[in-house]
Amino acid sequence: MSPSSVSLSSLGLTARGGANPDIAGLAVDSRLVREGFLFAALPGSRVHGAEFIQYAVRMGAAAVLTDAEGAVIAADVMAEAGVAVIVTDAPREVLSRTAALWFGAQPATMVAVTGTNGKTSVSTFVRQIWIEMGLSAVNLGTTGVEGAWTAPLAHTTPEPITLHRALADAAANGITHGAMEASSHGLDQRRLDGVTLKAAGFTNFTQDHLDYHETFEAYFDAKAGLFARVLPEDGTAVVNIDDPKGVEMAAIARARGCAVITVGRDGGDLQLSGQRFDATGQDLRFSWCGKDYQKRLELIGGFQAENVLLACGLVIACGADAADVFDTLPHLTTVRGRMQLAATRDNGAAVFVDYAHTPDAIATALKAMRPHVMGRLVAIVGAGGDRDATKRPLMGAAAAEHADLVIVTDDNPRSEDPAVIRSAVLLGAPDATEVGDRAEAILRGVDAIGPGDALLVAGKGHETGQTVGDDVLPFDDVEQASVAVAALDGRLT
Numbered sequence: 001m002s003p004s005s006v007s008l009s010s011l012g013l014t015a016r017g018g019a020n021p022d023i024a025g026l027a028v029d030s031r032l033v034r035e036g037f038l039f040a041a042l043p044g045s046r047v048h049g050a051e052f053i054q055y056a057v058r059m060g061a062a063a064v065l066t067d068a069e070g071a072v073i074a075a076d077v078m079a080e081a082g083v084a085v086i087v088t089d090a091p092r093e094v095l096s097r098t099a100a101l102w103f104g105a106q107p108a109t110m111v112a113v114t115g116t117n118g119k120t121s122v123s124t125f126v127r128q129i130w131i132e133m134g135l136s137a138v139n140l141g142t143t144g145v146e147g148a149w150t151a152p153l154a155h156t157t158p159e160p161i162t163l164h165r166a167l168a169d170a171a172a173n174g175i176t177h178g179a180m181e182a183s184s185h186g187l188d189q190r191r192l193d194g195v196t197l198k199a200a201g202f203t204n205f206t207q208d209h210l211d212y213h214e215t216f217e218a219y220f221d222a223k224a225g226l227f228a229r230v231l232p233e234d235g236t237a238v239v240n241i242d243d244p245k246g247v248e249m250a251a252i253a254r255a256r257g258c259a260v261i262t263v264g265r266d267g268g269d270l271q272l273s274g275q276r277f278d279a280t281g282q283d284l285r286f287s288w289c290g291k292d293y294q295k296r297l298e299l300i301g302g303f304q305a306e307n308v309l310l311a312c313g314l315v316i317a318c319g320a321d322a323a324d325v326f327d328t329l330p331h332l333t334t335v336r337g338r339m340q341l342a343a344t345r346d347n348g349a350a351v352f353v354d355y356a357h358t359p360d361a362i363a364t365a366l367k368a369m370r371p372h373v374m375g376r377l378v379a380i381v382g383a384g385g386d387r388d389a390t391k392r393p394l395m396g397a398a399a400a401e402h403a404d405l406v407i408v409t410d411d412n413p414r415s416e417d418p419a420v421i422r423s424a425v426l427l428g429a430p431d432a433t434e435v436g437d438r439a440e441a442i443l444r445g446v447d448a449i450g451p452g453d454a455l456l457v458a459g460k461g462h463e464t465g466q467t468v469g470d471d472v473l474p475f476d477d478v479e480q481a482s483v484a485v486a487a488l489d490g491r492l493t
């Protein structure tokens with residue numbers, strides 16, 4: 001739990017001129033500053049936080065943490081107000097470490113997972129394995145804080161004050177184990193640099209978020225920060241080496257003296273050697289330290305086995321006995337909105353909801369369904385507004401290549417014109433049917449599936465809203481799928 005107030009120096013901060021006021025709280029947004037707070041005035045994409053120092057001072061800020069540019073922008077205001085000023089060329093990193101010290105406790109065993117796809121899945125499986133082993137655990141990320149203790153989160157990797165408040169609350173509630181997602185934005189903005197990790201995981205690297213990072217190199221460098229900087233030298237990197245970028249991540253971690261556990265189909269310390277699929281799941285064969293194992297997984301999709309084995313590697317890296325870890329596999333359950341069976345038609349055709357929102361995830365999800373499906377595969381896809389626009393035609397193309405029938409619809413158009421987004425997706429899927437209204441698209445998709453067929457509703461997964469402009473309209477793919485099935489099978493009263 002955070003203290004009521006501590007001196008600036010006990011938070012490891014040195015102010016210009018040696019001022020050392022008591023600090024009563026931390027804020028990154030001037031509107032949240034209260035009497036005695038430290039205000040972190042960070043450079044932003046739209047504006048420099050230093051523009052709000054005057055406001056923060058009026059709210060009672062006792063200290064300001066900023067960079068050289070911020071110090072220049074607000075020099076007069078700060079001199080006149082007499083606040084303590086800390087200037088650093090790494091204000092985000094310093095804020096993370098300060099937040100860790102301010103909130104104090106975090107679960108003693110923490111792991112973080114990065115990669116384009118699979119972060120939520122792997123961190124959820126890590127948490128499920130720990131709980132199956134009798135430990136008190138949570139996962140933190142896109143789906144909020146879940147597990148032995150729950151709380152909502154607005155971001156996949158929250159900014160450091162929110163993150164460390166959540167970790168301290170978890171620790172205060174007796175949580176000893178935590179698995180978190182490290183998004184590329186979060187890593188780039190040093191949001192998790194104050195978290196003490198035992199292990200870090202890497203899933204895969206494909207296209208996403210180029211609107212923010214601009215180049216693949218910058219996107220890779222952001223993710224590599226988990227292994228090059230955040231993971232301590234006595235920590236363990238657990239990497240998927242089927243992805244060439246995983247081999248690079250392993251080399252980055254090894255060069256710093258970190259231990260490395262490799263996971264893969266083609267080789268690796270933890271190697272997946274066989275998979276047999278059926279209607280409700282799959283049987284896995286794999287090896288660890290020269291010993292073979294065979295386990296049942298009640299999960300749909302070949303890639304989920306990769307996620308599960310990466311999760312096993314992370315739990316083993318934290319000190320668990322491997323055989324105990326593998327014994328939990330038959331008890332793992334679907335991650336919310338990830339290859340989730342949402343409804344089944346009277347004719348046996350199944351509707352799955354999945355969070356695939358990148359070209360690679362759409363291809364992976366559809367390919368993963370094939371071995372479980374005898375008939376045709378129908379896909380419903382759409383792309384988000386105010387997000388990487390270059391991925392749109394590629395998402396359409398991935399659906400067209402791997403499904404037998406494609407319906408293009410809306411997925412959080414946000415501030416953009418939904419018709420423009422759909423036409424970009426349709427460039428990659430010219431034969432697709434365009435149905436803007438997502439509920440109608442789901443109804444049409446459900447109507448199209450006969451015996452042995454399956455429908456994949458991609459893009460929204462666990463989400464419960466459709467963001468149009470600034471409004472979030474209630475919308476849940478799982479619920480809509482059930483409604484559509486009930487309506488078409490005459491089960492609505």
Ligand SMILES: CC(=O)N[C@H]1[C@@H](OP(=O)(O)OP(=O)(O)OC[C@H]2O[C@@H](n3ccc(=O)[nH]c3=O)[C@H](O)[C@@H]2O)O[C@H](CO)[C@@H](O)[C@@H]1O[C@H](C)C(=O)N[C@@H](C)C(=O)N[C@H](CCC(=O)O)C(=O)O
Nearest residue numbers: 028029030042044045046047049052155156157183185186
């Ligand atoms: C693109 C991005 O990451 N933006 C982050 C960034 O905001 P920004 O650069 O746009 O900030 P700005 O509006 O220019 O303002 C600059 C500074 O002034 C401050 N300010 C602003 C207004 C005011 O009145 N007072 C004030 O103090 C702001 O708090 C900010 O620190 O710095 C802010 C403070 O640190 C973050 O909250 C904000 O995350 C926003 C909320 C966001 O939506 N981020 C998304 C894109 C994100 O991080 N997503 C990933 C997705 C992961 C995935 O899909 O894999 C995630 O981890 O969730």
Ligand SMILES: Nc1ncnc2c1ncn2[C@@H]1O[C@H](COP(=O)(O)OP(=O)(O)OP(=O)(O)O)[C@@H](O)[C@H]1O
Nearest residue numbers: 116117118119120121142303354355356361364365
């Ligand atoms: N190992 C994997 N390889 C390829 N695709 C995957 C893998 N795991 C999950 N996916 C696909 O990516 C989608 C998102 O999965 P998940 O939510 O676990 O990823 P994430 O990395 O947390 O995404 P986000 O960036 O939104 O936080 C899934 O619904 C599935 O379609």
Ligand SMILES: N[C@H](CCC[C@H](N)C(=O)O)C(=O)O
Nearest residue numbers: 357383384387411412459460
């Ligand atoms: N965390 C991802 C989720 C995308 C999900 C999809 N439904 C969309 O809105 O694009 C993002 O914000 O880019």
Ligand SMILES: [Mg+2]
Nearest residue numbers: 119120141142
């Ligand atoms: Mg996620």
